[in-house]
Amino acid sequence: MSAQVEGRRAGRARRPRAIWLGWLFAAPAIIMYATFVIRPLLLTVQYSLYDWNGIGASTWVGLDNYRRLLTDEDLFSSIVHAFELIVFFSGIPVLLGLFVAATIRDIAASRLAVIARTVLFLPQVIPLVAAGIMWSWLLSTTGTANELLSAVGLGDLTRAWLGDFDTALPAVGVIGAWVLVGLCTLLLLAGMSKIDPALYEAARLDGAGPVREFLSITLPSLRQEIGVCVTVTVIAALASFDIVYIATQGGPGNATMVPGLEIYYLAFSEREVGMASALAVTLVVLVLACVLPIQRLTRDGS
Amino acid sequence: MTTMLRENLTGRILLVLLMAITILPFGSLFVTALHPSGTYPSGLSWPDDPQWGNFLDAFQAADMGTLLYSSVLIVVGVVPASLLFGTMAGFAFGHLRMPGHRAGFLLFVLGLTLPFEGIITPLYYQVRDMGLLNTRWAIILPLIGLFMPFSVLWMRAHFVTMPSDLSEAARVDGASTWQLFRRIHVPLAMPALSSLAILLFLWTWNQFLLAIVLVDEPAKRTMAGALGAFQGQWGTDIPLLCAGALLILVPTLTVFLIFQRRFVAALLQGSIKG
Numbered sequence: 021m022s023a024q025v026e027g028r029r030a031g032r033a034r035r036p037r038a039i040w041l042g043w044l045f046a047a048p049a050i051i052m053y054a055t056f057v058i059r060p061l062l063l064t065v066q067y068s069l070y071d072w073n074g075i076g077a078s079t080w081v082g083l084d085n086y087r088r089l090l091t092d093e094d095l096f097s098s099i100v101h102a103f104e105l106i107v108f109f110s111g112i113p114v115l116l117g118l119f120v121a122a123t124i125r126d127i128a129a130s131r132l133a134v135i136a137r138t139v140l141f142l143p144q145v146i147p148l149v150a151a152g153i154m155w156s157w158l159l160s161t162t163g164t165a166n167e168l169l170s171a172v173g174l175g176d177l178t179r180a181w182l183g184d185f186d187t188a189l190p191a192v193g194v195i196g197a198w199v200l201v202g203l204c205t206l207l208l209l210a211g212m213s214k215i216d217p218a219l220y221e222a223a224r225l226d227g228a229g230p231v232r233e234f235l236s237i238t239l240p241s242l243r244q245e246i247g248v249c250v251t252v253t254v255i256a257a258l259a260s261f262d263i264v265y266i267a268t269q270g271g272p273g274n275a276t277m278v279p280g281l282e283i284y285y286l287a288f289s290e291r292e293v294g295m296a297s298a299l300a301v302t303l304v305v306l307v308l309a310c311v312l313p314i315q316r317l318t319r320d321g322s
Numbered sequence: 323m324t325t326m327l328r329e330n331l332t333g334r335i336l337l338v339l340l341m342a343i344t345i346l347p348f349g350s351l352f353v354t355a356l357h358p359s360g361t362y363p364s365g366l367s368w369p370d371d372p373q374w375g376n377f378l379d380a381f382q383a384a385d386m387g388t389l390l391y392s393s394v395l396i397v398v399g400v401v402p403a404s405l406l407f408g409t410m411a412g413f414a415f416g417h418l419r420m421p422g423h424r425a426g427f428l429l430f431v432l433g434l435t436l437p438f439e440g441i442i443t444p445l446y447y448q449v450r451d452m453g454l455l456n457t458r459w460a461i462i463l464p465l466i467g468l469f470m471p472f473s474v475l476w477m478r479a480h481f482v483t484m485p486s487d488l489s490e491a492a493r494v495d496g497a498s499t500w501q502l503f504r505r506i507h508v509p510l511a512m513p514a515l516s517s518l519a520i521l522l523f524l525w526t527w528n529q530f531l532l533a534i535v536l537v538d539e540p541a542k543r544t545m546a547g548a549l550g551a552f553q554g555q556w557g558t559d560i561p562l563l564c565a566g567a568l569l570i571l572v573p574t575l576t577v578f579l580i581f582q583r584r585f586v587a588a589l590l591q592g593s594i595k596g
Contacts, residue, residue, distance in 0.1 A: 041499050042420025049411035049470050050426070056445065056467025057433050063444035074447070120340060123333030132334065138579075139341045141586060142348070145578040146571050147528035147546035153553055153567045154347035157354060157560065162364040164350045198344065203589070210590055259437030262530045262546070266553060280439040280531075287443040288535065296443050304440040311435050 061304075067297035074293045085298035095299065098277045099306070101189060102258045105278065108193025109200060109257035114249050116197075117204030118242075122234065124205070125212050137209075140202035148199065152266030155195045156182055182268050188275045195263050200256060204249040211245030212238065247318025254310050258303065279303045355380075355565035362560060373561065380565035384552050385541060390573065392458065393527055393545040399462035400526045401519055404469045408518065409511060411470075412477025413503055417484055427478065433471035438531050449536055460536035461544065465529065469522055476592075480514040481507070517588035520581065524589075527574060545570055 068085055072078035089095050120140070124133045143151060158164050159181035166178035181191040219237050228236065239246075261280035264270060270277040270285070279299055286296035349366070356372040357363040359379065380386070414420065415427045445464055446455075454460045484507065492502050508515075526544065533547025540551035549570045556563045578585050 038418070039420045039422075042414045042418040042423065043426075045414035045418065045499075045503070046411040046423075046426055048407040049430075049474055052407060052463075052467040053430065053433065053470040056448075056464040057436065057441060057470070058429075060441035060444040060448060061436070063448075064441055067444060116340070119333075120337060123330075123337050126330060126333060132337065136337050136341055137586070138582060139344055142344060142575070142578075144589060145524065145574050145585065147530065147549060147574075149528075149530050149546045149549045149553075150567055150571055151347070153549070153563065154351050157564065158347050158350050162362065164346065164366045167364060167366060198347070201340070202344070206586060206590055255435060255437070259439060261439060265530075266550065280437065283439050283442065284531075284535070287446070293443055300440045300443060303437055307435055307437055 064297045064300050064304075067293055068301050070294045072293045073291040074287075075291070078294070081294065085295050086302070088295065089298055089302060094274050094277070095282065095295075097274060098279050098282045098299075099302070101276065102260065102278050102306075104189060105193050105196060105257040105260060106254055108190065109196040109260070110250055110253035112193075112197040113200040113204040113253055114246060116201050117208050117249065118239075118246075120201070120205045121208040121212055122238065124209055137206065140205055142202070143199045144203050148262035149266050151195055151199055152263045155191075155198070155263075156267045159191055182276075183272055185272055185275050188268055188272055192260075192264055192267055192276050195267060196256065196260065199263075200253050203252065207245050207249055208242060211242045215241045243318050247314055250318075251311055251314050254314065255307055258307050258310065279306075351564045351568055355561055355568055357561045359562050360559055376561055376565040377569060380556075380562050380569055383556065383562060384548070384566045384569070386566075386569055388541045389543075389545060389548045389570075392542055392548070393573075396458055396461055396465075396544055397523055397526050399458065400465045400469070401522045404466050404473050404522050405515060405519060407466065408470065408473025409477045409508065409515065410503070411474045412479075412481050413507060415474065416478035416481030417486070417489065417507065418499070427474070430471045430474045433468075434475065436468075436471075438468065442531060442535055445532075446535055455536060456538050456542065458537070458542050461529065461532050461547075464532060464536070465526060469525070472592075473518060473522070476518050477511065477514060480511055484510065517584065517591060520585055520588045521592045523577075524574065524585075545573070 067078075069080060069082060070078040071081045071084070120136075124136055127133050160166075161178075161180045163181075165181060169175060169177050179187065181187050215237065219241075220233060223233050223237055259280055260278050261284070264276055264278050264281050265284070268276040270281050280303070283296045283299050283303070286292045286299065353366055353368060354363055355376055356374065357369045357376075358371075358373055359376060363369070411426075411430075415423045449455055449460045449464065454463070488506065489502055492506055497505070528546045529544050530546045530550060533543040534550055537543050537547065540548045543551070549567060552566050552570075553563060556566060
């Protein structure tokens with residue numbers, strides 16, 4: 021019977037019709053993907069080698085756009101800003117997420133834990149644009165942030181957080197951290213629930229304290245989940261657009277300009293399609309260069 | 323024991339503090355929305371005379387009914403097609419495994435981390451040449467393409483776990499591949515499909531970049547895209563802006579609170595697979 025089934029399957033696989041059918045099933049997905057992703061992606065690479073205003077004739081400039089990207093301080097700083105945002109978009113959510121997840125796990129049965137899971141997740145569900153609007157109001161001159169500072173006697177620190185050259189980028193970072201903490205917390209919490217409790221009992225018998233327990237058991241067991249958190253948040257930082265567009269438009273000056281926003285301005289206001297494309301290619305490469313090593317590091321161990 | 327308790331307490335305090343910070347922007351938005359239109363209220367003060375009418379004004383000023391209708395149309399255009407195409411390709415790559423399926427699948431994996439900004443410029447010219455600029459198709463069609471890598475990967479992960487005995491049995495009974503897909507595998511894939519549907523709904527509804535680049539008219543955009551335009555238009559009337567922003571949040575927040583468990587589960591699985 022099983023030999024017969026095997027024979028049938030092998031026979032089917034050899035029939036050209038079966039091959040044809042499989043690809044027919046995949047065809048709609050491939051067509052949509054090729055038309056609206058692959059083709060534009062290849063065109064981005066092509067545009068990046070030209071000087072083009074989007075209307076007239078284009079001229080071949082080779083790698084000039086990329087050269088300009090490396091030498092033009094304003095353009096290059098957008099990339100630097102994206103990497104600075106990683107500290108806020110990834111660093112804070114992952115560290116805070118670890119702490120909060122550990123806490124929630126300790127008090128898992130309590131009402132507080134249940135409410136916290138819902139509340140902390142709220143920012144994940146709303147559009148980033150809405151997060152931008154909320155926070156630009158909160159961080160404005162008369163906003164709640166300044167009011168709270170004044171209330172605790174730190175009135176000297178008040179300022180227009182998003183309009184100040186020194187604080188604008190960190191302020192944007194805080195908005196990103198606010199959005200991503202909940203996601204990281206829940207991911208890490210899911211990871212923690214899979215750890216074998218026997219490990220903790222064994223550690224406790226050996227006299228390990230909570231800190232030791234966390235470092236020797238919890239952290240190594242969460243390797244994969246931490247990898248996921250870092251991957252998701254690093255992409256969010258490098259490809260940030262919505263929050264910055266709404267909260268600062270890249271300003272003051274160029275203080276919060278990020279590649280995503282710069283591409284948008286270059287392509288659709290300044291009509292420098294070639295330069296926009298070179299930055300777009302660079303952004304895609306940077307995302308891959310950051311994400312692939314993280315995936316390798318965290319997947320191999322498991 | 324006392325150290326345990328103390329730690330527990332510190333943790334709880336931090337948790338409450340973090341929850342307060344999470345809620346604060348929503349609260350600030352709400353309180354501000356109740357101030358008289360056109361004023362420049364400060365932070366967290368409760369107004370003497372709450373202007374509940376602001377919500378009605380914002381609803382009319384933003385033409386919220388039209389926006390809602392537009393967002394729903396876009397979701398209806400994107401989600402079912404993405405689900406269908408993603409499921410068919412996932413079935414092919416995960417279950418039929420025709421020769422070359424690995425290469426085909428790899429092609430989709432490549433697109434998984436692609437930031438939308440990476441292709442937005444040529445996409446604009448492509449959509450323009452197709453004559454679709456400033457129509458809802460300008461958002462719908464590219465989004466289907468952009469969601470394909472994730473949808474295919476998600477559905478393939480489901481079909482890989484399906485035993486092939488199931489298909490063999492159906493084939494012995496004379497089922498064609500389409501019947502096999504339609505009658506047996508799609509019904510079995512419902513849990514995976516519904517999680518994917520939630521994710522795609524949320525990502526479509528909240529899509530901003532495609533909406534502002536490809537569609538000029540806010541009334542033809544997604545909710546998030548329209549919110550951006552609303553900010554440009556009413557950015558100086560803070561209470562009205564806040565009321566409008568809150569109204570725009572209501573649909574997703576409602577859906578989230580109703581399907582909370584599914585949402586969280588889907589988003590978590592989604593990021594693990596992504």
